[in-house]
Amino acid sequence: MSTETRPIDFVAAFSNPEAVAKYTEGPPRFVPGFTDLHRMTGILLAEHAPRDAKVLVLGAGGGLELKALAEAHPQWTFVGVDPAGPMLDLAKRTLGPLGERVELVRGYIEDAPAGPFDAATCLLTLHFLPPDERRRTARDIHARLKPGAPFVAAHSSFPQGPGERAQWLSRYAAFAIASGADPEQANGAKAAVAASLSTLSPEHDEAILREAGFSDVNLFFAAFTWRGWIARATVPK
């Protein structure tokens, strides 16, 4: 199977009111261990972030990780950045009163404040970016972090060898169906990922984090087509 992909406007897709209305049902069905991913992210960030950390959340649409992190860490404040306005509106609704500790910015990483931040996350987002943009975005996240600050990235990342991509994508759809997703929707998502996403191998994604300037890049999450890493902003010598 060819791994060639054709571009798709994901920001437009995440601005579709019908898709946004159903968004919060999706990740728990498509990502094994989704709730635990948030819990682990909070624990990992807290290892190296102060009690009153200021946290950058890129791809913050929907507000699910913002809500989980804000509930678990009552002293943290957040800047959530996302280019899709309707996903930011949903984040505001998801957060409710927790939104008092969250500034939402519509845009891309270059629209985020310079910080420097004590920690950052980018969950279920970087796989939408072609490799060069992914590298540039990771570099721009790094530039907004204090030296030594922790960063958690988690997204679709799995073996891309001949035959492997198709097999893992079948497992991705099968997990969603077994978790209660509509089979038509799950198979549609699989076809969209296969046709339009430049998914990379975990080794390639990890190399991008290092090239972007991160140190101590460690895999902490691996579940079917998903991987998560904890890394630290490099301390200048």
Ligand SMILES: C[S@@+](CC[C@H](N)C(=O)[O-])C[C@H]1O[C@@H](n2cnc3c(N)ncnc32)[C@H](O)[C@@H]1O
């Ligand atoms: C699958 S959602 C993930 C949202 C949230 N992080 C979560 O885990 O539920 C992907 C989000 O990435 C946003 N996005 C797309 N391209 C982006 C980019 N270049 N920079 C930042 N966010 C982007 C989309 O608008 C969308 O809200």
